[in-house]
Amino acid sequence: MKTKRKEKKIPQETIRRLALYLRGVRKLTSQGLSIISSNRITKHLNISPDQFRKDLSYFGSLGKRGVGYRLDMLIPHLEKILGVDRECRIIIVGVGKLGSALLAYPGFLNFNFRIVAAFDNDPAKIGKVIEDIKIEDISRINKIVPEFRVHLAILTVPSDSAQIVAEKLVESGIKGILNFAPVNLNLPDNILVLNVDMATELMVLTYFSNKVFDIKGFKS
Amino acid sequence: MKTKRKEKKIPQETIRRLALYLRGVRKLTSQGLSIISSNRITKHLNISPDQFRKDLSYFGSLGKRGVGYRLDMLIPHLEKILGVDRECRIIIVGVGKLGSALLAYPGFLNFNFRIVAAFDNDPAKIGKVIEDIKIEDISRINKIVPEFRVHLAILTVPSDSAQIVAEKLVESGIKGILNFAPVNLNLPDNILVLNVDMATELMVLTYFSNKVFDIKGFKS
DNA sequence: CCTTGTGAAAACTTTCACAGCT
DNA sequence: AGCTGTGAAAGTTTTCACAAGG
Numbered sequence: 356m357k358t359k360r361k362e363k364k365i366p367q368e369t370i371r372r373l374a375l376y377l378r379g380v381r382k383l384t385s386q387g388l389s390i391i392s393s394n395r396i397t398k399h400l401n402i403s404p405d406q407f408r409k410d411l412s413y414f415g416s417l418g419k420r421g422v423g424y425r426l427d428m429l430i431p432h433l434e435k436i437l438g439v440d441r442e443c444r445i446i447i448v449g450v451g452k453l454g455s456a457l458l459a460y461p462g463f464l465n466f467n468f469r470i471v472a473a474f475d476n477d478p479a480k481i482g483k484v485i486e487d488i489k490i491e492d493i494s495r496i497n498k499i500v501p502e503f504r505v506h507l508a509i510l511t512v513p514s515d516s517a518q519i520v521a522e523k524l525v526e527s528g529i530k531g532i533l534n535f536a537p538v539n540l541n542l543p544d545n546i547l548v549l550n551v552d553m554a555t556e557l558m559v560l561t562y563f564s565n566k567v568f569d570i571k572g573f574k575s
Numbered sequence: 576m577k578t579k580r581k582e583k584k585i586p587q588e589t590i591r592r593l594a595l596y597l598r599g600v601r602k603l604t605s606q607g608l609s610i611i612s613s614n615r616i617t618k619h620l621n622i623s624p625d626q627f628r629k630d631l632s633y634f635g636s637l638g639k640r641g642v643g644y645r646l647d648m649l650i651p652h653l654e655k656i657l658g659v660d661r662e663c664r665i666i667i668v669g670v671g672k673l674g675s676a677l678l679a680y681p682g683f684l685n686f687n688f689r690i691v692a693a694f695d696n697d698p699a700k701i702g703k704v705i706e707d708i709k710i711e712d713i714s715r716i717n718k719i720v721p722e723f724r725v726h727l728a729i730l731t732v733p734s735d736s737a738q739i740v741a742e743k744l745v746e747s748g749i750k751g752i753l754n755f756a757p758v759n760l761n762l763p764d765n766i767l768v769l770n771v772d773m774a775t776e777l778m779v780l781t782y783f784s785n786k787v788f789d790i791k792g793f794k795s
Numbered sequence: 796c797c798t799t800g801t802g803a804a805a806a807c808t809t810t811c812a813c814a815g816c817t
Numbered sequence: 818a819g820c821t822g823t824g825a826a827a828g829t830t831t832t833c834a835c836a837a838g839g
Contacts, residue, residue, distance in 0.1 A: 370778075370779050370782050370783070371775060371779055373778075373782075374772075374774070374775040374778040374779065375759070375775070377778075378757060378758075379759075399759060399761065400759050401759060401761075436782070437778045437781060437782050438778070438781040438782055438785045439778060439781065443777070443781055445777065451676075452675065452676035452679050452680075453673075453676045453677075453680070455672065455676070456671075456672035456673045456675070456676040457673075457773065459672050460672075460673070460773065462757060462773065462774050463773070463774060463777070465774065466774050466777070466778060468774070468777055506781070506784060507777060507780050507781070507784070509773075530780075530784035531780035531781075531783070531784045532780075533773070533776050533777060533780060537598060537682055538598075539595070539599075539619055539620050539621060541619060541621075547780050547783050547784055549776050549779060549780055551771060551773075551776065552594075553677065553680065553682065553683070553729075553753070553771075554594070554682050554683060554685065554686050554688070555591060555594040555595070556753050556769050556771065557663070557665065557683070557686070557688055557727060557753060558590075558593075558594040558597075558657045558658070558659060558686060559587075559590050559591055559594065559769060560727050560750075560751035560752075560753060560767055560769055561657060561658040561659065561663055561726070561727070561751075562590050562656070562657050562658055563590070563751070563767050564726060564727070564750035564751045564767055565658045
Protein backbone atom coordinates (compact mmCIF):
# COMPACT_ATOMS: atom_id res chain seq x y z
CA MET A 356 0.00 0.00 0.00
CA LYS A 357 1.29 3.42 -0.86
CA THR A 358 -0.38 5.90 1.45
CA LYS A 359 1.93 8.88 1.53
CA ARG A 360 0.41 10.59 4.51
CA LYS A 361 2.29 12.19 7.33
CA GLU A 362 0.07 10.40 9.86
CA LYS A 363 1.86 7.67 11.69
CA LYS A 364 1.95 4.59 9.60
CA ILE A 365 -0.35 1.81 10.67
CA PRO A 366 0.69 -1.66 9.54
CA GLN A 367 -1.90 -3.40 7.44
CA GLU A 368 -1.70 -6.49 9.57
CA THR A 369 -2.58 -4.43 12.61
CA ILE A 370 -6.07 -3.91 11.23
CA ARG A 371 -6.51 -7.60 10.63
CA ARG A 372 -5.42 -8.32 14.19
CA LEU A 373 -7.82 -5.72 15.58
CA ALA A 374 -10.66 -7.74 14.11
CA LEU A 375 -9.25 -10.77 15.87
CA TYR A 376 -9.04 -8.87 19.15
CA LEU A 377 -12.64 -7.79 18.81
CA ARG A 378 -13.73 -11.38 18.45
CA GLY A 379 -11.57 -12.34 21.41
CA VAL A 380 -12.72 -9.67 23.83
CA ARG A 381 -16.36 -10.22 23.00
CA LYS A 382 -15.96 -13.84 23.98
CA LEU A 383 -14.27 -12.84 27.23
CA THR A 384 -17.09 -10.46 28.07
CA SER A 385 -19.56 -13.25 27.66
CA GLN A 386 -17.54 -15.09 30.28
CA GLY A 387 -18.28 -12.37 32.80
CA LEU A 388 -14.92 -10.63 32.81
CA SER A 389 -14.77 -6.86 32.94
CA ILE A 390 -11.13 -5.83 33.26
CA ILE A 391 -8.38 -7.69 31.56
CA SER A 392 -4.67 -7.55 30.73
CA SER A 393 -3.00 -7.67 27.35
CA ASN A 394 -1.57 -10.96 28.47
CA ARG A 395 -4.95 -12.49 29.10
CA ILE A 396 -6.46 -11.21 25.90
CA THR A 397 -3.75 -12.59 23.67
CA LYS A 398 -3.30 -15.87 25.49
CA HIS A 399 -5.41 -17.87 23.07
CA LEU A 400 -4.76 -15.85 19.94
CA ASN A 401 -1.16 -16.76 19.11
CA ILE A 402 -0.20 -13.12 19.37
CA SER A 403 2.19 -11.53 21.86
CA PRO A 404 0.94 -9.08 24.48
CA ASP A 405 3.49 -6.56 23.16
CA GLN A 406 1.99 -6.77 19.74
CA PHE A 407 -1.46 -6.18 21.16
CA ARG A 408 -0.37 -3.09 23.08
CA LYS A 409 1.53 -1.75 20.10
CA ASP A 410 -1.43 -2.29 17.81
CA LEU A 411 -3.74 -0.43 20.17
CA SER A 412 -1.25 2.35 20.76
CA TYR A 413 -1.63 3.51 17.16
CA PHE A 414 -5.09 4.67 18.12
CA GLY A 415 -4.36 6.33 21.44
CA SER A 416 -4.09 4.91 24.93
CA LEU A 417 -7.00 3.18 26.51
CA GLY A 418 -5.69 0.90 29.23
CA LYS A 419 -4.76 1.70 32.81
CA ARG A 420 -1.18 1.02 33.86
CA GLY A 421 -0.97 -1.55 36.56
CA VAL A 422 -4.51 -2.64 35.83
CA GLY A 423 -5.41 -3.53 32.27
CA TYR A 424 -8.22 -2.74 29.87
CA ARG A 425 -11.87 -2.24 30.68
CA LEU A 426 -13.84 -4.43 28.33
CA ASP A 427 -16.76 -2.03 28.28
CA MET A 428 -14.45 0.60 26.84
CA LEU A 429 -12.25 -1.64 24.75
CA ILE A 430 -15.03 -3.23 22.74
CA PRO A 431 -16.63 0.01 21.52
CA HIS A 432 -13.13 1.37 20.90
CA LEU A 433 -12.28 -1.51 18.59
CA GLU A 434 -15.70 -1.34 16.93
CA LYS A 435 -15.22 2.33 16.24
CA ILE A 436 -11.76 1.88 14.77
CA LEU A 437 -12.90 -0.91 12.51
CA GLY A 438 -16.01 1.00 11.53
CA VAL A 439 -18.42 -1.70 12.64
CA ASP A 440 -20.17 0.65 15.06
CA ARG A 441 -22.40 1.61 12.17
CA GLU A 442 -24.35 -0.61 9.83
CA CYS A 443 -22.52 -1.44 6.63
CA ARG A 444 -24.65 -2.54 3.73
CA ILE A 445 -23.27 -5.20 1.42
CA ILE A 446 -24.39 -7.09 -1.64
CA ILE A 447 -23.55 -10.48 -3.05
CA VAL A 448 -22.97 -10.66 -6.75
CA GLY A 449 -23.17 -14.13 -8.24
CA VAL A 450 -25.56 -16.55 -6.56
CA GLY A 451 -23.95 -19.86 -7.39
CA LYS A 452 -23.17 -22.43 -4.72
CA LEU A 453 -20.63 -20.23 -2.97
CA GLY A 454 -22.72 -17.08 -3.23
CA SER A 455 -25.74 -18.89 -1.80
CA ALA A 456 -23.67 -20.23 1.07
CA LEU A 457 -22.46 -16.74 1.89
CA LEU A 458 -26.01 -15.39 1.70
CA ALA A 459 -26.88 -17.76 4.49
CA TYR A 460 -23.80 -17.07 6.59
CA PRO A 461 -24.98 -15.75 9.96
CA GLY A 462 -21.62 -14.38 11.07
CA PHE A 463 -21.86 -11.11 9.17
CA LEU A 464 -24.52 -9.68 11.45
CA ASN A 465 -22.26 -9.87 14.50
CA PHE A 466 -20.29 -7.10 12.92
CA ASN A 467 -23.12 -5.01 11.61
CA PHE A 468 -22.85 -6.14 8.01
CA ARG A 469 -26.25 -6.36 6.40
CA ILE A 470 -26.78 -8.07 3.08
CA VAL A 471 -29.32 -5.93 1.28
CA ALA A 472 -29.39 -7.56 -2.13
CA ALA A 473 -28.06 -10.37 -4.28
CA PHE A 474 -27.54 -10.44 -8.02
CA ASP A 475 -27.19 -12.97 -10.79
CA ASN A 476 -27.54 -13.04 -14.55
CA ASP A 477 -29.27 -16.41 -14.74
CA PRO A 478 -32.99 -15.88 -15.55
CA ALA A 479 -33.78 -19.08 -13.70
CA LYS A 480 -32.50 -17.55 -10.48
CA ILE A 481 -33.70 -13.97 -10.84
CA GLY A 482 -36.76 -13.35 -8.73
CA LYS A 483 -36.18 -16.26 -6.43
CA VAL A 484 -35.82 -15.52 -2.74
CA ILE A 485 -33.01 -16.96 -0.62
CA GLU A 486 -32.70 -16.13 3.05
CA ASP A 487 -35.20 -13.30 2.68
CA ILE A 488 -33.15 -11.75 -0.10
CA LYS A 489 -34.68 -11.51 -3.56
CA ILE A 490 -32.24 -12.21 -6.35
CA GLU A 491 -32.05 -9.34 -8.79
CA ASP A 492 -30.85 -9.08 -12.35
CA ILE A 493 -27.25 -7.94 -12.47
CA SER A 494 -28.27 -4.95 -14.60
CA ARG A 495 -30.03 -3.53 -11.57
CA ILE A 496 -26.79 -3.02 -9.66
CA ASN A 497 -26.66 0.56 -10.83
CA LYS A 498 -30.05 1.25 -9.33
CA ILE A 499 -29.82 -0.64 -6.07
CA VAL A 500 -26.32 0.30 -4.91
CA PRO A 501 -27.07 4.04 -4.69
CA GLU A 502 -30.59 3.47 -3.41
CA PHE A 503 -29.46 1.41 -0.43
CA ARG A 504 -26.14 3.19 -0.12
CA VAL A 505 -24.24 -0.07 -0.40
CA HIS A 506 -20.59 0.11 0.61
CA LEU A 507 -19.13 -3.27 -0.18
CA ALA A 508 -19.69 -6.15 -2.57
CA ILE A 509 -18.87 -9.81 -2.31
CA LEU A 510 -18.03 -11.03 -5.77
CA THR A 511 -18.76 -14.70 -6.42
CA VAL A 512 -19.20 -14.80 -10.17
CA PRO A 513 -17.20 -17.05 -12.53
CA SER A 514 -13.69 -15.86 -13.35
CA ASP A 515 -14.59 -14.99 -16.93
CA SER A 516 -17.03 -12.33 -15.91
CA ALA A 517 -15.37 -11.09 -12.74
CA GLN A 518 -13.56 -8.14 -14.30
CA ILE A 519 -16.54 -6.80 -16.19
CA VAL A 520 -18.92 -7.21 -13.28
CA ALA A 521 -16.38 -5.56 -10.99
CA GLU A 522 -16.30 -2.58 -13.33
CA LYS A 523 -20.06 -2.31 -13.10
CA LEU A 524 -19.78 -2.34 -9.33
CA VAL A 525 -17.26 0.47 -9.42
CA GLU A 526 -19.49 2.47 -11.73
CA SER A 527 -22.37 2.06 -9.35
CA GLY A 528 -20.37 3.60 -6.54
CA ILE A 529 -19.18 0.64 -4.49
CA LYS A 530 -16.13 1.29 -2.28
CA GLY A 531 -14.64 -2.14 -1.82
CA ILE A 532 -14.86 -5.67 -3.15
CA LEU A 533 -14.27 -9.02 -1.52
CA ASN A 534 -13.34 -11.05 -4.54
CA PHE A 535 -13.69 -14.83 -4.59
CA ALA A 536 -12.96 -15.19 -8.30
CA PRO A 537 -9.41 -16.40 -8.89
CA VAL A 538 -8.38 -13.49 -11.08
CA ASN A 539 -6.67 -10.20 -10.42
CA LEU A 540 -9.11 -7.36 -10.83
CA ASN A 541 -7.82 -4.22 -12.48
CA LEU A 542 -9.72 -1.33 -10.95
CA PRO A 543 -9.08 2.30 -9.99
CA ASP A 544 -6.75 2.81 -7.03
CA ASN A 545 -9.44 4.15 -4.76
CA ILE A 546 -11.37 0.88 -4.92
CA LEU A 547 -10.24 -1.61 -2.34
CA VAL A 548 -10.06 -5.23 -3.35
CA LEU A 549 -9.31 -8.19 -1.13
CA ASN A 550 -8.95 -11.56 -2.74
CA VAL A 551 -9.98 -14.83 -1.20
CA ASP A 552 -8.55 -17.67 -3.21
CA MET A 553 -8.99 -21.15 -1.84
CA ALA A 554 -6.61 -22.81 -4.27
CA THR A 555 -3.85 -20.35 -3.36
CA GLU A 556 -4.35 -21.02 0.33
CA LEU A 557 -4.08 -24.74 -0.26
CA MET A 558 -0.88 -24.22 -2.24
CA VAL A 559 0.61 -22.23 0.60
CA LEU A 560 -0.33 -25.02 3.00
CA THR A 561 1.19 -27.59 0.67
CA TYR A 562 4.43 -25.65 0.37
CA PHE A 563 4.90 -25.22 4.08
CA SER A 564 3.83 -28.74 5.00
CA ASN A 565 6.47 -30.10 2.64
CA LYS A 566 8.98 -27.80 4.29
CA VAL A 567 8.10 -29.27 7.67
CA PHE A 568 8.73 -32.71 6.25
CA ASP A 569 12.18 -31.66 5.09
CA ILE A 570 13.16 -30.19 8.39
CA LYS A 571 11.92 -33.13 10.38
CA GLY A 572 13.62 -35.56 8.02
CA PHE A 573 10.42 -37.42 7.16
CA LYS A 574 9.47 -38.75 3.79
CA SER A 575 6.14 -38.26 2.08
CA MET B 576 19.59 -26.36 11.61
CA LYS B 577 18.81 -29.70 10.05
CA THR B 578 18.15 -28.57 6.52
CA LYS B 579 20.84 -29.57 4.08
CA ARG B 580 19.90 -26.97 1.51
CA LYS B 581 21.24 -23.48 1.37
CA GLU B 582 19.50 -21.64 4.15
CA LYS B 583 18.05 -18.54 2.59
CA LYS B 584 15.14 -16.93 4.28
CA ILE B 585 12.09 -16.99 2.04
CA PRO B 586 9.36 -14.46 2.80
CA GLN B 587 5.99 -16.03 3.37
CA GLU B 588 4.35 -13.64 0.97
CA THR B 589 6.69 -14.87 -1.73
CA ILE B 590 4.96 -18.23 -1.65
CA ARG B 591 1.55 -16.65 -1.98
CA ARG B 592 2.77 -14.64 -4.95
CA LEU B 593 4.24 -17.73 -6.60
CA ALA B 594 0.75 -19.19 -6.68
CA LEU B 595 -0.40 -16.01 -8.36
CA TYR B 596 2.41 -16.22 -10.90
CA LEU B 597 1.48 -19.79 -11.70
CA ARG B 598 -2.08 -18.73 -12.48
CA GLY B 599 -0.78 -15.85 -14.56
CA VAL B 600 1.70 -17.76 -16.66
CA ARG B 601 -0.75 -20.55 -17.34
CA LYS B 602 -3.12 -18.00 -18.77
CA LEU B 603 -0.36 -16.53 -20.92
CA THR B 604 0.54 -19.96 -22.26
CA SER B 605 -3.03 -20.48 -23.31
CA GLN B 606 -2.64 -17.28 -25.32
CA GLY B 607 0.09 -18.88 -27.37
CA LEU B 608 3.09 -17.14 -25.82
CA SER B 609 6.25 -19.09 -25.17
CA ILE B 610 8.89 -16.65 -23.93
CA ILE B 611 8.07 -13.79 -21.73
CA SER B 612 9.64 -11.05 -19.60
CA SER B 613 9.10 -10.34 -15.92
CA ASN B 614 7.53 -7.11 -17.03
CA ARG B 615 4.93 -8.83 -19.13
CA ILE B 616 4.10 -11.43 -16.54
CA THR B 617 3.47 -8.96 -13.77
CA LYS B 618 1.70 -6.39 -15.90
CA HIS B 619 -1.77 -7.47 -14.85
CA LEU B 620 -0.95 -8.72 -11.39
CA ASN B 621 -0.29 -5.47 -9.50
CA ILE B 622 3.19 -6.69 -8.67
CA SER B 623 6.48 -5.15 -9.74
CA PRO B 624 8.82 -6.98 -12.12
CA ASP B 625 11.57 -6.60 -9.51
CA GLN B 626 9.47 -8.41 -6.99
CA PHE B 627 8.85 -11.23 -9.45
CA ARG B 628 12.54 -11.67 -10.20
CA LYS B 629 13.45 -11.50 -6.54
CA ASP B 630 10.81 -14.06 -5.63
CA LEU B 631 12.07 -16.45 -8.29
CA SER B 632 15.69 -15.89 -7.38
CA TYR B 633 15.18 -17.60 -4.04
CA PHE B 634 14.84 -20.83 -5.96
CA GLY B 635 17.71 -20.46 -8.41
CA SER B 636 17.93 -18.73 -11.75
CA LEU B 637 15.74 -19.76 -14.59
CA GLY B 638 15.48 -16.87 -17.02
CA LYS B 639 17.80 -15.80 -19.82
CA ARG B 640 19.26 -12.31 -19.59
CA GLY B 641 18.18 -10.12 -22.44
CA VAL B 642 15.44 -12.59 -23.28
CA GLY B 643 13.08 -13.56 -20.51
CA TYR B 644 11.54 -16.76 -19.19
CA ARG B 645 10.54 -19.81 -21.18
CA LEU B 646 7.00 -20.67 -20.17
CA ASP B 647 7.56 -24.36 -20.74
CA MET B 648 10.25 -24.27 -18.10
CA LEU B 649 8.71 -21.68 -15.80
CA ILE B 650 5.42 -23.45 -15.28
CA PRO B 651 6.84 -26.80 -14.13
CA HIS B 652 9.37 -24.87 -12.05
CA LEU B 653 6.61 -23.06 -10.17
CA GLU B 654 4.56 -26.23 -9.88
CA LYS B 655 7.50 -28.05 -8.37
CA ILE B 656 8.23 -25.31 -5.84
CA LEU B 657 4.63 -25.13 -4.73
CA GLY B 658 4.36 -28.89 -4.61
CA VAL B 659 1.44 -29.09 -7.02
CA ASP B 660 3.36 -31.32 -9.40
CA ARG B 661 2.06 -34.24 -7.36
CA GLU B 662 -1.49 -35.03 -6.36
CA CYS B 663 -2.43 -33.74 -2.93
CA ARG B 664 -5.39 -35.42 -1.28
CA ILE B 665 -7.70 -33.29 0.79
CA ILE B 666 -10.87 -33.75 2.81
CA ILE B 667 -13.71 -31.45 3.72
CA VAL B 668 -14.93 -31.62 7.28
CA GLY B 669 -18.35 -30.12 7.87
CA VAL B 670 -20.81 -30.38 5.00
CA GLY B 671 -23.03 -27.40 5.68
CA LYS B 672 -23.77 -24.82 3.03
CA LEU B 673 -20.19 -23.64 2.78
CA GLY B 674 -18.72 -27.14 2.89
CA SER B 675 -21.06 -28.27 0.13
CA ALA B 676 -20.14 -25.29 -1.99
CA LEU B 677 -16.45 -26.09 -1.61
CA LEU B 678 -17.09 -29.73 -2.46
CA ALA B 679 -18.40 -28.56 -5.79
CA TYR B 680 -15.65 -26.04 -6.43
CA PRO B 681 -13.93 -27.05 -9.68
CA GLY B 682 -10.83 -24.88 -9.20
CA PHE B 683 -9.00 -27.30 -6.92
CA LEU B 684 -8.30 -29.78 -9.69
CA ASN B 685 -6.28 -27.24 -11.68
CA PHE B 686 -3.68 -27.51 -8.99
CA ASN B 687 -3.81 -31.23 -8.40
CA PHE B 688 -5.89 -31.10 -5.25
CA ARG B 689 -8.25 -34.04 -5.06
CA ILE B 690 -11.07 -34.17 -2.57
CA VAL B 691 -11.18 -37.78 -1.42
CA ALA B 692 -13.76 -37.60 1.35
CA ALA B 693 -16.20 -35.39 3.23
CA PHE B 694 -17.35 -35.67 6.82
CA ASP B 695 -20.24 -34.52 8.97
CA ASN B 696 -21.83 -35.53 12.24
CA ASP B 697 -25.42 -35.07 11.11
CA PRO B 698 -27.03 -38.51 10.62
CA ALA B 699 -29.31 -37.00 8.02
CA LYS B 700 -26.31 -36.17 5.87
CA ILE B 701 -24.11 -39.20 6.44
CA GLY B 702 -24.30 -41.60 3.54
CA LYS B 703 -25.52 -39.01 1.07
CA VAL B 704 -23.44 -38.41 -2.02
CA ILE B 705 -22.50 -34.93 -3.19
CA GLU B 706 -20.36 -34.41 -6.25
CA ASP B 707 -19.40 -38.09 -6.27
CA ILE B 708 -18.19 -37.87 -2.69
CA LYS B 709 -19.97 -39.92 -0.07
CA ILE B 710 -20.39 -38.12 3.25
CA GLU B 711 -18.88 -40.08 6.09
CA ASP B 712 -19.38 -39.94 9.82
CA ILE B 713 -16.82 -37.72 11.47
CA SER B 714 -15.66 -40.63 13.62
CA ARG B 715 -14.24 -42.25 10.51
CA ILE B 716 -11.61 -39.54 10.04
CA ASN B 717 -9.09 -41.68 11.85
CA LYS B 718 -9.59 -44.49 9.41
CA ILE B 719 -9.82 -42.61 6.15
CA VAL B 720 -7.01 -40.08 6.54
CA PRO B 721 -4.25 -42.71 6.81
CA GLU B 722 -5.91 -44.98 4.25
CA PHE B 723 -5.95 -42.33 1.53
CA ARG B 724 -2.85 -40.59 2.81
CA VAL B 725 -4.68 -37.31 3.10
CA HIS B 726 -2.46 -34.26 3.55
CA LEU B 727 -4.80 -31.35 4.13
CA ALA B 728 -8.23 -30.67 5.54
CA ILE B 729 -10.71 -27.91 4.87
CA LEU B 730 -12.55 -27.24 8.10
CA THR B 731 -16.09 -25.91 7.69
CA VAL B 732 -17.75 -26.96 10.93
CA PRO B 733 -19.47 -24.55 13.35
CA SER B 734 -17.18 -22.54 15.61
CA ASP B 735 -18.18 -24.47 18.72
CA SER B 736 -16.83 -27.74 17.44
CA ALA B 737 -13.89 -26.45 15.40
CA GLN B 738 -11.23 -26.96 18.08
CA ILE B 739 -12.23 -30.48 18.98
CA VAL B 740 -12.62 -31.57 15.38
CA ALA B 741 -9.27 -30.01 14.54
CA GLU B 742 -7.67 -32.07 17.28
CA LYS B 743 -9.15 -35.22 15.76
CA LEU B 744 -7.66 -34.22 12.43
CA VAL B 745 -4.25 -33.77 13.98
CA GLU B 746 -4.52 -37.16 15.67
CA SER B 747 -5.34 -38.77 12.36
CA GLY B 748 -2.14 -37.44 10.84
CA ILE B 749 -3.22 -34.44 8.81
CA LYS B 750 -0.47 -31.91 8.03
CA GLY B 751 -2.37 -28.69 7.49
CA ILE B 752 -5.80 -27.16 7.92
CA LEU B 753 -7.65 -24.50 5.99
CA ASN B 754 -9.94 -23.20 8.69
CA PHE B 755 -13.17 -21.39 7.85
CA ALA B 756 -14.45 -21.34 11.42
CA PRO B 757 -13.96 -17.91 13.00
CA VAL B 758 -11.94 -19.14 15.96
CA ASN B 759 -8.25 -19.46 16.64
CA LEU B 760 -7.26 -23.11 16.67
CA ASN B 761 -4.71 -24.16 19.26
CA LEU B 762 -2.73 -26.99 17.76
CA PRO B 763 0.84 -28.31 17.82
CA ASP B 764 3.42 -26.13 16.08
CA ASN B 765 4.08 -28.59 13.30
CA ILE B 766 0.47 -28.37 12.10
CA LEU B 767 -0.07 -25.55 9.66
CA VAL B 768 -3.26 -23.59 9.93
CA LEU B 769 -4.50 -20.89 7.59
CA ASN B 770 -7.64 -19.03 8.54
CA VAL B 771 -10.18 -17.73 6.10
CA ASP B 772 -12.53 -15.40 7.89
CA MET B 773 -15.04 -13.54 5.78
CA ALA B 774 -16.14 -11.17 8.53
CA THR B 775 -12.54 -10.15 9.18
CA GLU B 776 -11.98 -9.46 5.52
CA LEU B 777 -15.06 -7.28 5.41
CA MET B 778 -13.86 -5.37 8.46
CA VAL B 779 -10.53 -4.73 6.81
CA LEU B 780 -12.34 -3.46 3.73
CA THR B 781 -14.54 -1.25 5.89
CA TYR B 782 -11.55 0.20 7.71
CA PHE B 783 -9.65 1.06 4.56
CA SER B 784 -12.65 2.32 2.65
CA ASN B 785 -13.33 4.78 5.46
CA LYS B 786 -9.69 5.81 5.30
CA VAL B 787 -10.01 6.51 1.60
CA PHE B 788 -13.00 8.70 2.36
CA ASP B 789 -10.94 10.64 4.88
CA ILE B 790 -7.99 11.12 2.59
CA LYS B 791 -10.10 12.17 -0.35
CA GLY B 792 -12.17 14.44 1.82
CA PHE B 793 -15.44 12.74 0.99
CA LYS B 794 -18.23 12.10 3.41
CA SER B 795 -20.28 8.98 3.82
C1' DC C 796 19.42 -2.30 -26.57
C1' DC C 797 17.15 -5.96 -24.46
C1' DT C 798 16.30 -8.49 -19.81
C1' DT C 799 17.82 -11.20 -15.66
C1' DG C 800 19.89 -11.82 -11.08
C1' DT C 801 21.33 -9.89 -6.94
C1' DG C 802 23.81 -7.26 -3.38
C1' DA C 803 22.78 -3.02 -0.96
C1' DA C 804 19.69 0.56 0.57
C1' DA C 805 15.29 1.81 2.01
C1' DA C 806 11.03 0.80 4.04
C1' DC C 807 8.38 -1.56 6.96
C1' DT C 808 7.01 -4.58 11.12
C1' DT C 809 7.84 -6.85 15.35
C1' DT C 810 10.20 -7.44 19.57
C1' DC C 811 12.59 -5.58 23.39
C1' DA C 812 13.15 -3.05 27.45
C1' DC C 813 11.98 0.09 30.57
C1' DA C 814 9.86 4.49 32.29
C1' DG C 815 5.75 5.68 34.47
C1' DC C 816 1.22 5.05 36.39
C1' DT C 817 -2.13 2.35 39.60
C1' DA D 818 4.07 -5.50 42.61
C1' DG D 819 1.64 -5.41 38.09
C1' DC D 820 0.58 -3.64 33.71
C1' DT D 821 0.52 -0.14 30.01
C1' DG D 822 2.61 2.76 26.44
C1' DT D 823 6.35 3.64 23.56
C1' DG D 824 10.92 4.83 21.75
C1' DA D 825 14.78 2.15 20.13
C1' DA D 826 16.73 -2.15 18.42
C1' DA D 827 16.24 -6.12 15.80
C1' DG D 828 14.34 -8.47 12.18
C1' DT D 829 12.00 -8.85 7.81
C1' DT D 830 10.50 -7.53 3.07
C1' DT D 831 10.58 -4.56 -0.83
C1' DT D 832 12.72 -1.48 -3.92
C1' DC D 833 16.69 0.22 -6.15
C1' DA D 834 20.48 0.14 -9.15
C1' DC D 835 23.56 -1.93 -11.84
C1' DA D 836 26.72 -5.71 -13.47
C1' DA D 837 26.49 -9.33 -16.74
C1' DG D 838 24.69 -11.92 -20.50
C1' DG D 839 21.86 -12.66 -24.90
